[in-house]
Amino acid sequence: MTAAEAEAPGGDSQPAGERTYFIDAEEAAELARLMQQDRLVTEAMGGLLPELEALPSAAQVLDLACGPGGWALEMAFRYPKAEVIGVDLSPSIVDYANAQARSRGLSNVQFAAMNITQPLAFADASFDLINARFLAGFMRPQDWPRLLTECRRLLKPGGVIRLTESEWGLTTSPATQRYYALCSEALKRAGQSFSPDGHHLGITPMLAPLLRQAGFEDVRLRGGALEWSSGTPQHYSTFKNIFVMFDLLKPFLVRTGVASAEEVEPLYQQAVAEMQAPDFFAVWFWLTAWGRQP
Ligand SMILES: C[S@@+](CC[C@H](N)C(=O)[O-])C[C@H]1O[C@@H](n2cnc3c(N)ncnc32)[C@H](O)[C@@H]1O
Secondary structure, eight states, rough: OTTGGOOOOOOOSSOOTTOOOOOOOHHHHHHHHHHHHHHHHHHHHHSSTTTTTTTTTTTTEEEOOOTTTTHHHHHHHOOOOOOEEEEEEHHHHHHHHHHHHHTTOOOSEEEEEOTSSSSSOSSTTOEEEEEEETTTTOOOTHHHHHHHHHHHHHHHEEEEEEEEEEEEEEEEEHHHHHHHHHHHHHHHHHTTTOOSSSOOOOOOGGGGHHEEEEEEEEEEEEEEEOOOTTTTHHHHHHHHHHHHHHHHHHHHHHHHEEEEEHHHHHHHHHHHHHHTTTTTOOOEEEEEEEOOOO
């Protein structure tokens, strides 16, 4: 398939122009953050596909909301006979990912702009593997069943869908915990959370049920964790990821009314200070759920 064939066709789930991602994806700082986060998380997850034994040698692979393309680019490099396509709503992120593919000389990967809350412009049974990581920042609960129904249509018999989502994690910093709590509450107010009370991100308990409800078989789970306490090898890179994310989330917190700009700024500064303290302890969790197309 070509990038031209992968243009968004429109649909009735979310208006095509609506952007629900809680960060402005066009910000250069978000692009840099996502690239760094991809390396951090893929390594902590144990690689590109730690749960799956093997892929068909000429596998067709789709990565949904791929960001700058780190996972898809690495898949194309590791599986030279595979054909990989990544789709993302942000045209500038897609342009960046395509430039990365060209500069690395990878001809088996391409990226296209597409809204994954709309019908996806690929033929039935096109893919052996569909991967999606960290969609909770823009998906509304009602978007998930539609997307997974589309994935059922797009997967070949026996094909695999693989979803990875996280919760915020736990730390010993009161300001960081308060910031996480505001983010959860903001997502709840924005109608983008499965959490009953807005106290957590809410997506992880839903991954396996959503896959089963969509008709996937042999649904399995694997948890992952990254320790980023002060003094650990992952502290600085995770701290950088979180403080940039917190900064980029300020407009979302103010827009949803969970805090004023005057309240958010000192809380942010306090969190940044506490995350650098020598007695800061932190762990971040995620869950991968995967299932098979009958
Ligand atoms: C947290 S990033 C995840 C990036 C990548 N999956 C990863 O794990 O490194 C979320 C991505 O979703 C994209 N996005 C937001 N809304 C979208 C939509 N409706 N359809 C497709 N992509 C979307 C954003 O542009 C952003 O790149």
